Amino acid sequence: MNYKIKSLLAIFLIVGNYCVAQSNDQIVEDFESSSVNQPGHVYPMVNSEGRVRTQVFAPDAKYVKLDIGGVKYDMVKDAEGMWTGESAPQDVGFHYYQLNIDGASVPDPGTLLYFGACRWGSGIEIPSDDQNIFAVKDVPHGHVHEILFPSESTKTCRTAFVYTPPGYENQTSKSYPVLYLQHGYCENETSWPAQGKANLIMDNLIAEGKAKPFIIVMTYGMTNDIEFGKLREFDIIPFQTVLVDELVSYVDENYRTLSNQENRAMAGLSMGSMETKAITTNRPDVFSHIGLFSGALYAPEEVKEQSNVKLIFQSCGSKERPEAVQKSTEALKEAGINAVWYVSEGTAHEFHTWRRSLHEFAQLLFK
Amino acid sequence: MNYKIKSLLAIFLIVGNYCVAQSNDQIVEDFESSSVNQPGHVYPMVNSEGRVRTQVFAPDAKYVKLDIGGVKYDMVKDAEGMWTGESAPQDVGFHYYQLNIDGASVPDPGTLLYFGACRWGSGIEIPSDDQNIFAVKDVPHGHVHEILFPSESTKTCRTAFVYTPPGYENQTSKSYPVLYLQHGYCENETSWPAQGKANLIMDNLIAEGKAKPFIIVMTYGMTNDIEFGKLREFDIIPFQTVLVDELVSYVDENYRTLSNQENRAMAGLSMGSMETKAITTNRPDVFSHIGLFSGALYAPEEVKEQSNVKLIFQSCGSKERPEAVQKSTEALKEAGINAVWYVSEGTAHEFHTWRRSLHEFAQLLFK
Numbered sequence: 001m002n003y004k005i006k007s008l009l010a011i012f013l014i015v016g017n018y019c020v021a022q023s024n025d026q027i028v029e030d031f032e033s034s035s036v037n038q039p040g041h042v043y044p045m046v047n048s049e050g051r052v053r054t055q056v057f058a059p060d061a062k063y064v065k066l067d068i069g070g071v072k073y074d075m076v077k078d079a080e081g082m083w084t085g086e087s088a089p090q091d092v093g094f095h096y097y098q099l100n101i102d103g104a105s106v107p108d109p110g111t112l113l114y115f116g117a118c119r120w121g122s123g124i125e126i127p128s129d130d131q132n133i134f135a136v137k138d139v140p141h142g143h144v145h146e147i148l149f150p151s152e153s154t155k156t157c158r159t160a161f162v163y164t165p166p167g168y169e170n171q172t173s174k175s176y177p178v179l180y181l182q183h184g185y186c187e188n189e190t191s192w193p194a195q196g197k198a199n200l201i202m203d204n205l206i207a208e209g210k211a212k213p214f215i216i217v218m219t220y221g222m223t224n225d226i227e228f229g230k231l232r233e234f235d236i237i238p239f240q241t242v243l244v245d246e247l248v249s250y251v252d253e254n255y256r257t258l259s260n261q262e263n264r265a266m267a268g269l270s271m272g273s274m275e276t277k278a279i280t281t282n283r284p285d286v287f288s289h290i291g292l293f294s295g296a297l298y299a300p301e302e303v304k305e306q307s308n309v310k311l312i313f314q315s316c317g318s319k320e321r322p323e324a325v326q327k328s329t330e331a332l333k334e335a336g337i338n339a340v341w342y343v344s345e346g347t348a349h350e351f352h353t354w355r356r357s358l359h360e361f362a363q364l365l366f367k
Numbered sequence: 368m369n370y371k372i373k374s375l376l377a378i379f380l381i382v383g384n385y386c387v388a389q390s391n392d393q394i395v396e397d398f399e400s401s402s403v404n405q406p407g408h409v410y411p412m413v414n415s416e417g418r419v420r421t422q423v424f425a426p427d428a429k430y431v432k433l434d435i436g437g438v439k440y441d442m443v444k445d446a447e448g449m450w451t452g453e454s455a456p457q458d459v460g461f462h463y464y465q466l467n468i469d470g471a472s473v474p475d476p477g478t479l480l481y482f483g484a485c486r487w488g489s490g491i492e493i494p495s496d497d498q499n500i501f502a503v504k505d506v507p508h509g510h511v512h513e514i515l516f517p518s519e520s521t522k523t524c525r526t527a528f529v530y531t532p533p534g535y536e537n538q539t540s541k542s543y544p545v546l547y548l549q550h551g552y553c554e555n556e557t558s559w560p561a562q563g564k565a566n567l568i569m570d571n572l573i574a575e576g577k578a579k580p581f582i583i584v585m586t587y588g589m590t591n592d593i594e595f596g597k598l599r600e601f602d603i604i605p606f607q608t609v610l611v612d613e614l615v616s617y618v619d620e621n622y623r624t625l626s627n628q629e630n631r632a633m634a635g636l637s638m639g640s641m642e643t644k645a646i647t648t649n650r651p652d653v654f655s656h657i658g659l660f661s662g663a664l665y666a667p668e669e670v671k672e673q674s675n676v677k678l679i680f681q682s683c684g685s686k687e688r689p690e691a692v693q694k695s696t697e698a699l700k701e702a703g704i705n706a707v708w709y710v711s712e713g714t715a716h717e718f719h720t721w722r723r724s725l726h727e728f729a730q731l732l733f734k
Binding site for chain 2: 058060081147149253
């Protein structure tokens with residue numbers, strides 16, 4: 001049932017450095033539990049406007065705030081010590097957030113935990129019309145392998161996730177192309193398989209016959225080794241060495257890959273797109289299909305020296321810089337390069353933009 | 368440097384329902400960051416006594432407590448709003464814990480998150496003399512596959528983790544025995560690969576030639592479908608159907624297994640040991656090697672009807688019921704059954720007991 005109530009009061013509070021406006025907007029009372037809650041937890045909930053409502057028991061707290069999308073929303077305590085509060089409507093898709101209890105920033109104990117914003121913390125899923133692309137359906141499912149690979153250059157044993165498509169384990173005579181897929185700044189190798197839903201997007205595309213089955217490899221782009229705000233000083237060479245000289249070799253030795261440039265792609269989101277552009281520029285012999293999601297863009301003159309580029313895919317959310325993506329891609333096309341642009345409607349620099357980007361990009365790969 | 372200071376005051380506080388004694392015990396000031404902290408986090412720390420010291424910034428909180436091992440320890444605020452506090456010495460190994468900020472139980476934002484105690488929450492690792500058994504070493508590493516398998520009986524698509532030993536991916540002519548390994552009550556399928564370190568224990572044993580390479584399958588024992596305190600009413604049949612009739616078939620179809628009773632083992636910890644005993648009793652044709660860690664025990668008369676049991680391994684921590692484990696196992700041996708008991712020194716009903724149990728049990732399997 002979809003009915004409305006008026007919030008009791010229009011309050012305007014200035015708390016600390018944060019200015020929080022709670023207007024008397026009508027809140028649609030059709031909240032349902034978020035799909036990424038911990039087992040058995042009713043809160044947080046999301047309504048059809050995209051508002052997040054959560055609860056936390058903190059009987060002795062002076063204040064509790066819901067901290068999401070760069071805004072802190074005041075929560076209200078009841079007689080038993082339970083705090084409840086709502087955010088303004090959020091964009092569809094996945095968002096990182098946290099609670100603030102008397103000045104302490106902590107995860108909401110109601111949600112599953114995700115690595116983003118440089119921390120393991122709470123996530124919320126705002127339903128979208130196209131969430132079907134990553135739904136768990138009754139189709140054959142691939143596997144996500146957590147692997148530890150040796151890295152001579154860093155003197156460490158490093159983690160990666162390897163998605164193998166349905167049938168990989170028992171069709172032992174078949175070899176597959178490979179996509180190397182990078183997360184963004186302050187995320188890690190878990191981000192694409194967890195909040196990115198990369199495996200489920202692929203399972204569904206393959207079941208519908210829309211994508212060729214391929215392997216996806218996701219590893220840590222060493223983003224935490226640089227300080228906040230020092231992204232411009234980021235040196236690509238250490239990560240390039242790990243990826244191209246160590247991980248590609250490990251994957252080709254341990255998985256049934258088509259181990260040549262024609263069958264190897266690289267893509268990344270945000271900082272991962274910058275890494276993708278830098279590495280595909282430095283090592284044009286390794287990857288033939290390139291995906292840049294919400295970040296770097298290729299100019300025609302930058303592609304010249306690269307041999308055998310089969311595809312450059314560039315994308316972002318409609319709330320980012322869609323004109324720049326379109327313009328840059330049209331220039332590549334005019335220069336005779338097979339280039340495609342995509343804009344995710346109604347989303348910003350967040351994971352729903354990147355899930356959709358992968359969904360589009362995957363359908364163009366290795367064809 | 369290993370020096371001691373005296374804590375400033377002996378205080379005895381009664382806060383809420385909790386009675387916390389902070390004596391003037393000397394605290395050894397050799398704290399080091401816990402090995403399971405989030406990247407870049409110094410706190411929580413652990414000292415050589417096994418005390419946990421943590422910090423959280425909560426400038427407006429009335430009180431903050433460190434809640435570990437069933438005891439809440441008061442933390443103390445400094446002038447900047449940073450709270451710091453220590454626990455009493457803890458047993459070696461892994462413990463679940465949380466913070467309490469003005470009555471709100473929340474994870475410590477400093478740590479990685481683990482599923483245990485019915486929630487995703489903080490974990491801490493107290494170094495042990497034998498932590499080497501699960502260290503990440505420069506040896507060949509197996510892979511941990513996250514799989515989704517169809518379950519007709521529950522009308523769901525269910526998650527499991529599958530450990531494949533080093534070399535599995537490219538030695539495609541070899542088939543392997545399989546161990547089905549269950550978590551405890553209020554844990555889930557992530558518990559053995561995450562805090563249990565099952566994959567690393569196996570990698571190291573295999574590298575040392577101490578264990579035969581085998582596959583390990585870890586899935587959810589549906590523990591959250593029963594209420595707290597209603598464990599006696601737990602019906603094994605739904606889980607038995609998922610495990611034996613659905614998951615075993617999926618694994619045998621999708622992995623290169625030796626798919627007979629002789630090459631199939633089942634083990635579990637706590638509630639998982641009760642599941643193991645129930646299922647190996649109900650379906651004696653399926654598993655030949657049985658591991659019961661910290662829970663169920665087999666009596667000779669219960670084994671009689673089972674055919675071809677090759678091994679019954681029973682274990683617990685020295686702070687649990689070691690005499691019962693020894694007595695029960697000696698009775699099995701007297702009845703002519705190949706039975707082995709093991710006691711983990713200095714540990715209770717926690718994961719270090721079970722890591723050590725797996726380490727012992729694995730060396731006896733499929734030989």
